[in-house]
Amino acid sequence: MEMKPNAIDLVRDDFPILKTSNRNRPLVYFDNAATTQIPSQVIKAMTDYYIYHNANIHRGVYELSERSTLLYEGVRKKVQNFIHAKSDKEIIFVRGTTEAINLVAHSFVRQQLKPGDEIIVSEMEHHSNIVPWQLLCQETGALLRVIPVTNIGELAIDEYEKLLNARTKFVAIMHVSNVLGTINPIKQMITLAHAHHATILIDGAQAIAHLSVNVQDLDADFYVFSGHKMYAPTGIGVLYGKKKCLSKMTPYQGGGDMIEKVSFYALPVFADFPAKFEAGTPNIAGVVGLGAAIDYLMQVDLSLLRAHENKLVDYALSRLINMSYVRLIGQSDTRISIISFVVDRVHAHDVASILDVNGICIRAGHHCAMPLMERFNVPATARVSFSFYNTFSEIDHFLLVLEQIRKMFLCV
Amino acid sequence: MEMKPNAIDLVRDDFPILKTSNRNRPLVYFDNAATTQIPSQVIKAMTDYYIYHNANIHRGVYELSERSTLLYEGVRKKVQNFIHAKSDKEIIFVRGTTEAINLVAHSFVRQQLKPGDEIIVSEMEHHSNIVPWQLLCQETGALLRVIPVTNIGELAIDEYEKLLNARTKFVAIMHVSNVLGTINPIKQMITLAHAHHATILIDGAQAIAHLSVNVQDLDADFYVFSGHKMYAPTGIGVLYGKKKCLSKMTPYQGGGDMIEKVSFYALPVFADFPAKFEAGTPNIAGVVGLGAAIDYLMQVDLSLLRAHENKLVDYALSRLINMSYVRLIGQSDTRISIISFVVDRVHAHDVASILDVNGICIRAGHHCAMPLMERFNVPATARVSFSFYNTFSEIDHFLLVLEQIRKMFLCV
Amino acid sequence: MCLDLQALYQEIILDHNRHPSNFKKLDQANYVLEGYNPLCGDKIILYLSLHNNLIQDIGFQGEGCAIFTASASLMTEAVKGKTVEEARKIFKLFHDGMTTSKDNHIPFDKLSVLSNVKKFPMRVKCATLAWHVLKTMIDPVSDDLDK
Amino acid sequence: MCLDLQALYQEIILDHNRHPSNFKKLDQANYVLEGYNPLCGDKIILYLSLHNNLIQDIGFQGEGCAIFTASASLMTEAVKGKTVEEARKIFKLFHDGMTTSKDNHIPFDKLSVLSNVKKFPMRVKCATLAWHVLKTMIDPVSDDLDK
Numbered sequence A, B: 001m002e003m004k005p006n007a008i009d010l011v012r013d014d015f016p017i018l019k020t021s022n023r024n025r026p027l028v029y030f031d032n033a034a035t036t037q038i039p040s041q042v043i044k045a046m047t048d049y050y051i052y053h054n055a056n057i058h059r060g061v062y063e064l065s066e067r068s069t070l071l072y073e074g075v076r077k078k079v080q081n082f083i084h085a086k087s088d089k090e091i092i093f094v095r096g097t098t099e100a101i102n103l104v105a106h107s108f109v110r111q112q113l114k115p116g117d118e119i120i121v122s123e124m125e126h127h128s129n130i131v132p133w134q135l136l137c138q139e140t141g142a143l144l145r146v147i148p149v150t151n152i153g154e155l156a157i158d159e160y161e162k163l164l165n166a167r168t169k170f171v172a173i174m175h176v177s178n179v180l181g182t183i184n185p186i187k188q189m190i191t192l193a194h195a196h197h198a199t200i201l202i203d204g205a206q207a208i209a210h211l212s213v214n215v216q217d218l219d220a221d222f223y224v225f226s227g228h229k230m231y232a233p234t235g236i237g238v239l240y241g242k243k244k245c246l247s248k249m250t251p252y253q254g255g256g257d258m259i260e261k262v263s264f265y266a267l268p269v270f271a272d273f274p275a276k277f278e279a280g281t282p283n284i285a286g287v288v289g290l291g292a293a294i295d296y297l298m299q300v301d302l303s304l305l306r307a308h309e310n311k312l313v314d315y316a317l318s319r320l321i322n323m324s325y326v327r328l329i330g331q332s333d334t335r336i337s338i339i340s341f342v343v344d345r346v347h348a349h350d351v352a353s354i355l356d357v358n359g360i361c362i363r364a365g366h367h368c369a370m371p372l373m374e375r376f377n378v379p380a381t382a383r384v385s386f387s388f389y390n391t392f393s394e395i396d397h398f399l400l401v402l403e404q405i406r407k408m409f410l411c412v
Numbered sequence C, D: 001m002c003l004d005l006q007a008l009y010q011e012i013i014l015d016h017n018r019h020p021s022n023f024k025k026l027d028q029a030n031y032v033l034e035g036y037n038p039l040c041g042d043k044i045i046l047y048l049s050l051h052n053n054l055i056q057d058i059g060f061q062g063e064g065c066a067i068f069t070a071s072a073s074l075m076t077e078a079v080k081g082k083t084v085e086e087a088r089k090i091f092k093l094f095h096d097g098m099t100t101s102k103d104n105h106i107p108f109d110k111l112s113v114l115s116n117v118k119k120f121p122m123r124v125k126c127a128t129l130a131w132h133v134l135k136t137m138i139d140p141v142s143d144d145l146d147k
């Protein structure tokens, strides 16, 4: 299947920011793993919300509030369909992946842990899937066990199997690595966790924009992601939880909307989920934006666009592999369009700054994955991450500047 | 000082939603205490953000991320100035009032409580300033003490003085009641709390749009509010905390940006505040919107507009007081533009629905203040709340429909 | 009075609100259940005197809005003297009428006035509260999530 | 090479990055302090041999980006052999030059190349890390919040 050039041009037209500049050069946006850009359809949905429907939800009887509520609750259904959940009640709106993981740690895992119990994470996790568990272990006396990462940047599944045991209460694993690009075999890992009666959470932050996710087929207990990595705005994310898990959970934040009855003479009576976990006025326009982003992804030819992403990453890899001064961090074949690398004798921040001056936005640093940096013994990596709106000529431009960098630092 | 009619017309022009309709009638929006509407300046700031500056903050070295970070951090300064905080580091961005209160409960109060310690709230609090304290008391064995409300809807300050004692660890009080409109004497209450070595949080959700707030002058330890009640979008709010309070606090959510160092061989090293309490990607456009709302409020003639609000509420009260079938809930003279009432023999929801059909949006229900409903022995109230963009003729229209309601239910 | 308003607060609803039928505590009831709508604060206690599958008598107490009161009143009229099977059928007619997006009326004489509530989605719960309490009393088990 | 880039990575910076001055552990140091920039991962250990208010010798070890390394190297050159008062003045000149929004250069011969970093606000911390470590060593107490 050949990519017609105009399909990508058409998609690019949807993203107004791609026509702007970075340091007075045409913008080349290669930091999609940090956050994706917003199509005008999503911007318009939010603007329309503010102009025509803005009202607080759930409690107003008037039409404006009714419209706002129906929009908000309608997105729950859209998310349900998007990740193939059984019910829209299993969809909880949160600020993002980080809040979702903290919510599960606080409301589901915390109450179950005894000293000596074990939680399994991996060496490639994002800080947001490490720190909440470290804090919880510190509080409860549970232990954190860590699945190691192989030299090519995959999870050592045999080690995972060895770590699982009767004390394993919870497993928290990323679907796709934000540094290595590796797609982890989560279906198999979920089956293994369940065989040991452990509950498992999948951090889908990097997967949701690039892979089709079916939480029922995966049999995931929890699946979490952020809107801002799938063409929706920041400040909104999703916690999917199986009904049987959600119904065991204690409240998270206390306040309006999560409560049925408040009195000073009795304990509060909580609402049922999802409301129970959505205390206070939520990010309504963010939810509307998330719904519009899902609509957008349903309306484009996603399989074509994803094939394009795969070609971009294949092309970039094939070129980078032949540059002797570039070392790739992560060489798994099951991957998405994220590439981390280090340039011989040049710090990642200098690489990023020189690209920046040429209009190219890439990320440099530890990518909130310090343990993984330790694992590969690098202080930082440079990372490019492509979206379907990126092009081959952008990659060529990037490779050209890399060559300049080599010259500047090594042979001037 | 007479209000020139065109000053209000000019302000109304800034709010595009005011030109739309509710149930096919011109929109009369009297639910400003639930959420305020958004001026086009704020909508534009957010749209511009998505079109020109969208990037993840703090960690990118490229210009786009730099712009986004400067915008975001710039709003911290704007908020600092707006509430007259000593430093922008004392400003923490949260989802809203509810999250701010939960954060303080979890990270400041929780660690200090021993069984028998006391927390003081009032009978007029919003659920979000009751439930977190109830949950905390349940967990720690501390006791919740409640300042009663007088018949006219004021706090019984003499009772407050009696409640304060050596076991009082924390006081959490609303600045302005979302049901009664009453402005509480918080400066005096803060002084009293401090005299008993108790820390005090002020829920400023209903005050922030209507009163000038100077946290240093008030000497508030914590002051919290939501953007969506001051012409900014939902999903963003502020926790102000004194430096000396913030520096005692344990982390809230764990994840990216709140951390300096993560390793599996040591405990995490936390960043300093405010970053410490802003884990994960925040609601960046929401912050930009909040900044634009502050700019907006600085640019209009706020004292003129607030005088107009006061005239609106005086006028409405003077008329309602003469309607024999209307009972006002809350008759304090120190108040803002919120009025709660019940109509003889007509349930608040029927009142609201009939107004709704006439284009008028009001709130009916318990307003997340069930204990206050119990106090006044009503299942629910109807509530109108005015903003500076409301008009006298809108109030006349509302009063006319009230009269229709009386006819429909009582004399048809 | 505008059309929408007429549709929502028809005379029959105002009447039933003012003088609800079967508004009483049933001392001889063998089934009693409370219901509560946290949105409005509507509260109901429903009493059934149910013998040999027959709803011999029914009564309710409570407080709430006109839509709630009228709906509860009309519900008691509709099922009083009916068998449980018949009550189930009436519930289904009512429920389908209230939940389908189509503009069809509830095909059951007086109950049809309630179908106008559909235009006011935030009020639908007011109209259905009493009915759901009845349903729970005659069909205790149901899994809300899988609906 | 474009102008901005020339400004940021001037030859002098690239030189100092390749061959930093005073890049050594000082065994006879009587003051040693570590510094860390979590954004970049830049790390430094700064060694001072400080006697009678005089910086007799200075050395640093660490790893980081070119801006960081060059700035640390230039800093050691600038303060070596100076009194603490002189070092304080140099710090202030440098600090003011880096923080004022004006386009003015840092009026201290070679250090002026660093003022170009100002156009890259996210990199300013790279240029200032070594300096702040020095400052902490010679002026231990300061309240960040009230600045």
Ligand SMILES: Cc1ncc(COP(=O)(O)O)c(C=O)c1O
Pocket: A256, A279, A280, A281, A282, B033, B034, B095, B096, B097, B098, B099, B126, B128, B129, B174, B176, B177, B178, B203, B205, B206, B226, B228, B368
């Ligand atoms: C006094 C008061 N406190 C707290 C809240 C909760 O604010 P939010 O829903 O924005 O978290 C509200 C808003 O309804 C309020 O009026």
Ligand SMILES: Cc1ncc(COP(=O)(O)O)c(C=O)c1O
Pocket: A033, A034, A095, A096, A097, A098, A099, A126, A128, A129, A174, A176, A177, A178, A203, A205, A206, A226, A228, A368, B256, B279, B280, B281, B282
């Ligand atoms: C794998 C992974 N998990 C978690 C996160 C945190 O997401 P957020 O910052 O939206 O909470 C990220 C984003 O950086 C990520 O890439």
